[in-house]
Amino acid sequence: MPSLRREDVAHVAKLARLTMSEAELDKFTEQLGQVLEHASDMNALDLDGVIATAHPFGLINVVREDVRRPSLDHDVVIAMAPDAEDGRFAVPRILGEAP
Amino acid sequence: MRTVRQTALDVQSGDASALSVLEESLAAIRARNDDLNVFLYVDEEGARAAASAVDERVARGENVGALAGVPVALKDNLCQTDIPTTCSSKILEGWRPPYNATVVDRLLLAGAVPVGKTNLDEFAMGSSTENSAFGPTKNPLDTTRVPGGSSGGSAAAVAADMTPLALGSDTGGSIRQPAALCGLVGVKPTYGLVSRYGLIAFASSLDQIGPLTTTVGDAAMALEAIAGHDPLDSTSLPEPSPSLVAHVDDGVAGKRVGVVRELIDGADEEVVAAVERAIAVLKDAGATIVELSVPEFRLGLSAYYLIAPAEASSNLARFDGVRYGLRVDAGDVTAMMEATRTAGFGEEVKRRIMLGTYALSAGYYDAYYGQALKVRTLTIEAFRRAYREADLLIGATTPSVAFEFGSKTADPMAMYLSDVFTIPSNLSGEPAISVPFGTGEAGLPIGVQLLGPGRSEAQLFAGARVLEIADGRP
Numbered sequence: 001m002p003s004l005r006r007e008d009v010a011h012v013a014k015l016a017r018l019t020m021s022e023a024e025l026d027k028f029t030e031q032l033g034q035v036l037e038h039a040s041d042m043n044a045l046d047l048d049g050v051i052a053t054a055h056p057f058g059l060i061n062v063v064r065e066d067v068r069r070p071s072l073d074h075d076v077v078i079a080m081a082p083d084a085e086d087g088r089f090a091v092p093r094i095l096g097e098a099p
Numbered sequence: 100m101r102t103v104r105q106t107a108l109d110v111q112s113g114d115a116s117a118l119s120v121l122e123e124s125l126a127a128i129r130a131r132n133d134d135l136n137v138f139l140y141v142d143e144e145g146a147r148a149a150a151s152a153v154d155e156r157v158a159r160g161e162n163v164g165a166l167a168g169v170p171v172a173l174k175d176n177l178c179q180t181d182i183p184t185t186c187s188s189k190i191l192e193g194w195r196p197p198y199n200a201t202v203v204d205r206l207l208l209a210g211a212v213p214v215g216k217t218n219l220d221e222f223a224m225g226s227s228t229e230n231s232a233f234g235p236t237k238n239p240l241d242t243t244r245v246p247g248g249s250s251g252g253s254a255a256a257v258a259a260d261m262t263p264l265a266l267g268s269d270t271g272g273s274i275r276q277p278a279a280l281c282g283l284v285g286v287k288p289t290y291g292l293v294s295r296y297g298l299i300a301f302a303s304s305l306d307q308i309g310p311l312t313t314t315v316g317d318a319a320m321a322l323e324a325i326a327g328h329d330p331l332d333s334t335s336l337p338e339p340s341p342s343l344v345a346h347v348d349d350g351v352a353g354k355r356v357g358v359v360r361e362l363i364d365g366a367d368e369e370v371v372a373a374v375e376r377a378i379a380v381l382k383d384a385g386a387t388i389v390e391l392s393v394p395e396f397r398l399g400l401s402a403y404y405l406i407a408p409a410e411a412s413s414n415l416a417r418f419d420g421v422r423y424g425l426r427v428d429a430g431d432v433t434a435m436m437e438a439t440r441t442a443g444f445g446e447e448v449k450r451r452i453m454l455g456t457y458a459l460s461a462g463y464y465d466a467y468y469g470q471a472l473k474v475r476t477l478t479i480e481a482f483r484r485a486y487r488e489a490d491l492l493i494g495a496t497t498p499s500v501a502f503e504f505g506s507k508t509a510d511p512m513a514m515y516l517s518d519v520f521t522i523p524s525n526l527s528g529e530p531a532i533s534v535p536f537g538t539g540e541a542g543l544p545i546g547v548q549l550l551g552p553g554r555s556e557a558q559l560f561a562g563a564r565v566l567e568i569a570d571g572r573p
Contacts (some may be wrong), residue, residue, distance in 0.1 A: 004457070005476040008457065009453065009457075011460075012453050012456045012457045012460060013453065015456050015460060016412060016440075016452050016453060016456040017419070017433070017436045017437045018187055018437065018440055018441055018444070018452065018453070019437050019438070019441040021201070028449075028450065028453055031450060031511050031512075032450070032453060032454055032457065034511070034512050034516070035404055035454060035511070035512060036454075036457075037369075038400070038401055038404070038512060039401040039402075039404065039405055039470075039471070041397075041398060041401055042398060042401050042402065042470045042471065042474050043470070045398070045470075045474070045477075047470060047474070050473040050476050050477065051473070051476055052469060052472035052473050052475070052476060053472055053473075053475040053479060054304060054472060054478040055304050055334070056290045056304065056526070056527055056528025056529075057290065057291065057336075057478070057553065062333035062334075064330065072197050072198065073197070075221065076197045077197065077422075079422065080194065080195075080197070080422065080423040081421070081422055082423075082425070082426035083418060083426065083539055084419075086251070089421050089422055090436070091421055091432045092428070092429075092430065092431055092432045092434075092435050093431050093432065094431065094432045096431075097146075098191050
């Protein structure tokens with residue numbers, strides 16, 4: 001298995017939307033490396049032909065009848081938001097200034 | 100404090116009021132909570148209202164349910180309407196859910212009285228409750244030691260006689276390990292037996308809710324009350340709650356008990372000795388002992404610490420400062436999300452999100468996550484082979500008795516290794532129970548674990564009951 005590099009950790013932090021200090025990057029590179037090192041015992045196995053299990057008893061689609069049913073009250077849900085406007089979630093600017 | 104069973108009998112018969120039982124519970128919480136840090140929130144007002152409602156129904160001669168008047172502590176990753184639910188994380192501090200978890204509804208239906216929310220390792224990630232953003236919980240049996248985790252607050256609530264029943268969640272051992280470290284019975288039910296609706300997800304394919312109690316019979320009563328199909332959880336088994344209480348005294352005569360070396364070797368000597376004594380007890384009770392080796396279980400830890408973080412990294416993506424919980428303002432929306440998550444999550448949660456994101460990222464998916472899912476298959480097949488030769492399996496719950504604060508916090512891998520015996524059941528989705536059996540260092544309790552195939556809870560309770568009696572708790 002590939003070994004974990006500091007730049008990998010920095011890249012993953014970006015994917016995970018986390019800001020890491022230089023010290024945290026060093027620490028996480030070492031600690032995550034140890035976990036991955038421990039996981040390398042799986043590499044010795046011949047797993048060709050083994051089917052992956054994503055769910056213990058096999059996940060089967062469960063559907064309900066396509067009829068309306070009560071759900072959470074809109075106002076109650078919006079009231080939990082850090083910021084809202086006109087009954088909708090409000091977030092800071094998504095796109096940059098127009099050129 | 101009374102057991103669950105005795106409380107329900109007393110309240111049903113009118114020998115004790117639910118309100119008086121609750122006041123005893125609240126007094127016990129007031130006496131020790133500042134020191135032990137068990138409850139993050141106590142809902143005195145709501146609990147009194149629920150207890151009074153039970154008493155009124157008793158007075159009217161109505162059927163008040165199997166858990167009538169039983170005070171219950173809820174791990175703080177279970178949603179209860181309008182009650183602060185934090186997952187012991189800054190990112191959810193102050194949030195009040197607009198709905199009840201299904202288990203909360205079922206407890207209320209059974210007449211139980213939820214008293215408050217208990218501390219946990221943040222988002223249930225940990226084995227000592229030291230990862231809580233609101234400080235660690237102390238083990239009531241020895242306050243220099245951890246209560247285990249992640250359901251450490253729930254275990255401490257029962258061990259400190261604050262409530263006779265608590266609910267926890269178990270993703271890799273988070274009910275059974277704290278039960279063992281606090282001298283309690285703890286059950287990880289079959290995946291899908293108990294609805295996960297309203298349990299804030301850590302690793303959805305592994306998480307399962309279960310009870311912590313002082314007796315095997317109490318655990319059976321509690322599980323019977325919360326189990327059964329729920330249309331709100333699409334992974335819920337399409338079956339009613341099984342009959343468990345009726346089978347607690349079935350014994351183990353004629354049962355084949357598999358002794359699995361991989362679930363014993365590597366534990367401290369005193370723990371190994373306790374398991375050996377437990378095996379002798381089951382044999383005396385008429386079980387046939389079968390020696391088994393299941394090398395695949397050794398690989399479980401590696402697979403688990405890729406699968407669980409991978410699912411967690413996906414589940415915890417929802418905490419982005421948009422719809423609920425913490426928001427830290429910063430520039431554009433991406434900067435806001437980064438600032439929120441960086442400030443809101445603690446170190447262990449970040450570590451697992453990072454690990455999971457890495458295991459799922461392009462170029463590493465097959466090497467790590469893909470391999471782990473295949474090892475999960477091997478674990479399941481290994482269990483299946485074992486259950487051809489045995490009806491249930493026995494091992495240790497934890498490698499040691501309760502450890503001291505700070506002894507594993509500097510080394511995540513050392514902490515992860517404390518889950519080595521409990522993880523296989525989560526990977527296979529099959530049930531397991533930890534029952535106190537004997538004591539070790541400093542008189543601290545040791546937990547023995549019984550494991551069985553899917554839906555075999557009744558048999559596990561019966562086996563645990565035999566051990567409970569032999570350990571001097573008739």
